Amino acid sequence: MDQLKLHNQVCFPVYTLAKEIVNRYRPFLQDLDLTYPQYLVMLVLWEKDGQTVSQIGEKLNLDSGTLTPLLKRLEQKKIIARSRSEKDERTVIISLTASGESLKDKAQNVPSQLVGSLSISVDELQKLRRIIDQILSNI
Template structure:
């Protein structure tokens, strides 16, 4: 068997396993504020920008509209966001925070610190990991 075909030699497997582990660490923290991880990501963008089109959200989160639309509908039913079609172009859907969505930011404020504590790592270690991942992603996105 070739060395490249051994699981322990795979670069992507630990990344895959780590991504699953991070989501599992987030789950109880986000359950406490009644969000899923993808919903939390949407909220992070909206807390930063207040409103975005579905396409803008998709670009920032690297998700297509087929994935985002049902997610946003569920968030709208939870009264966290509003979805409004543009009056100038019906194909454009604007997503904005509701008062409930804005208020949730306060409840979510401790999630990053709680995650770091749960994972037993330092902020510096996570920042280093993020920098490496971003560097690789940016190189691959330029191709």
């Protein structure tokens, strides 16, 4: 068996599925005027408001090279605010604006819409999560 044949690759399906998921999210997220990475940042902030750029980056595995411009776009949309910490002027604290906070209500049904559009059972999804979490925990 040829190791270099595309259909024998294990990683290509993961790569394809990830792109497909982002595409599936797109129509739902367009209603919120968010891209998928922007949505992930908002999830992090909805869970705990007032985090630094690095804290957000740790949770999403993104560095400042990605986050700085993304956060500036969220700032332009007026759903977050960026301010320097008083204790340490190096750190930038990201906080939700009122409209960023209220966007959470509109986002409530996004997960169920998405899962519905994938046409797969919750059980299979759990299995998928378990295996991926196991791989990621080894990294």
